[in-house]
Amino acid sequence: MERFADTNLRSSMDSDFPPLFRCPISMELMEDPVTISTGVTYERKSIEKWLFTYNKRTCPATMQTVAVGENDFVMTPNLTLKRVILAWKINESSSSPATAIDQVQSLLATVESSPFKVSSLRKLRSMIEMRDEVKSEFIRLNGIGIVVNVVVQILIDCSDFSTLEACEEALGVLSQFPISNEDELFDEMSKREELMKSVAIVLQRGSAEGRFYAVKILRNIAKNTNYNWGFVMEEQGIDLFKPLLELVSDEFPTKSSSCALDVMIEILASSKRSRVKAIEAGAVWILIELLPESSRSKCERMLQILQSLCECAEGRLALVEHGMGIAAVTKKILNVSNVATKIGVKILFWISSFHPKERVVEEMMACGAVKKLLMILHMACSGVGGGGRSSTKEKVIKILKMHGSSWRRSPCFPCELKNYLKLVNDD
Structure with a gap:
């Protein structure tokens, strides 16, 4: 129909x-x-x-x-x-007697009263994307409230395809608006808990386009507001992180996967509970699998997420239990960027401090982590490279002080770098 x-x-x-x-x-x-x-x-x-x-x-x-x-x-x-297509649409529309403002009012009336909302919502999205005055008129006419009502309808008719499609288009409209603590959209998000439930449903079951709109809204909320994620973690928890991780795992580069990483970074910073839920959803193992082939930008953000997760005992345990966990992090140190190196050293610091098992210490030697730590110390002493940052250098020294004596006895220890280990012992 x-x-x-x-x-x-x-x-x-x-x-x-x-x-x-x-x-x-x-x-x-x-x-x-x-x-x-x-x-x-x-x-x-x-x-x-x-x-x-x-x-x-x-x-x-x-x-x-x-x-x-x-x-x-x-x-x-x-x-x-x-942009050319959108401009053509607007020009074609403006040739009719009705002005753009009249069209907004008419389209909102259709959305509010008709069971057939998709085409009207799609038209609204195109118009809002092209003209700021349309956006202002949309807000003045209570467009936010009207479209939010379409979004939450999915909670009532969750099995109906046309309702899901309308919900996705409504999220497409809302995704055109910036979100801050003072915005009407954020006010709706804060007051109506069911709105976030609807966004989560689209994130889990929607089309590729619908999921993009959903994760884009979540990113705008996470990065630009003081939204309390406690309710979302209570209601969704693992069920929120699983679709986010699916987007991150997408082997095809998309804006959705990039947004999903940003959302996870912000949510994980909000509480320990959120980090535990992400770990239970398999975040540590999934990110370790993705890390070797990730681009620089994604690599830095994945490492940032792993760092947050490794602040929990459950996250550290998940990383050391993965056969490639330490090796995957080590590979990125000194090979991607100063940021990646700094975060990678922090992760190794957490692991070597709280999981100093013999197997873990031996694995750090075998996968080249010890050699890279000594290289960072060498660069710091020489005053070159990203390893010169004092916070990173101090963590390296602490790691080497904890386990240096064990590593020095290993036949795999790089002889040319023993002098730097001696510097640590003399410090």
Whole structure:
């Protein structure tokens, strides 16, 4: 029913648009155009279905094989084309007698009174994205409250697909607004606990686009407000972290995975309880598996999350029990950035301080952690490199003081660096 209603609500411009705006697969007007490695642009939903649902390995338009390698199936958002399409939509709309302000009022009335809301919400999102005055009028007309009511409807009709689709589009509208402690949207989030429940449902069950809107809102809340995550941890806990970790684990680079990392960093900083829930959701093991192939930006954030988790005994235990835990962290020290090195040393400091078992100490020698610690000390003494930071140097010295005598007896100990271990002993 919703699909037919959407068709009836479309204006004539939706059926008469430039060929460049048409997705080669669906033949419909693109809303989220992405370009794949062959240079052809598609609607994101259509090409994702082609590649991942039907497991195709060719470009539908050119039939060229999509490159297989480190960056399989990278889809780059075609932001220029998206802006051109949106501008065209606005220009087509403005040619009608109704002004943009009148359209906002009409669309909100439809959202509030009609069971067929998707197309109206989609149109609102496009208009808000393009014009600041539309955003202001939307707020003045209580648009936030009206759209929030659509979002929470998912708690009543959670099994209905059209309700889920409308909820996703409503989150798409809300994601266009900045969130701070003074904003109306944050006020709604704080007063209506069911709103966060709805966001969590979309994060768990929604489409790729819907999940992006949900995690984008969560990131805006986490980074820009003093939101109390205690209720969310009580209600959702592990069920919130699992979909976040799924987004982080996405092998295809997406904005959603980046947002998910930011959300986790902020939530984990809020309480020990949140860190325990993340550990129970498998965060330590998942991040260790992802760490070796991560980009610099993601690597730093993953290490930051691991550092937070290792402040808990459960997190430290999970890391040492993973066969590659110490090795994965060690590999990033001195190989990524000063930030990664600093965080990596902190993690090793936690591990060597609270889990000084013989197996752990031997593993640090075998995977090269000891050699890297001595190299950091060498750079600090020489006054070069990122190892010169005093906080990092002090942690290195403490680690070497704790276990240096054991490592020095090992046949694997690097002889050329024994003088630096002697400096530690003389300190």
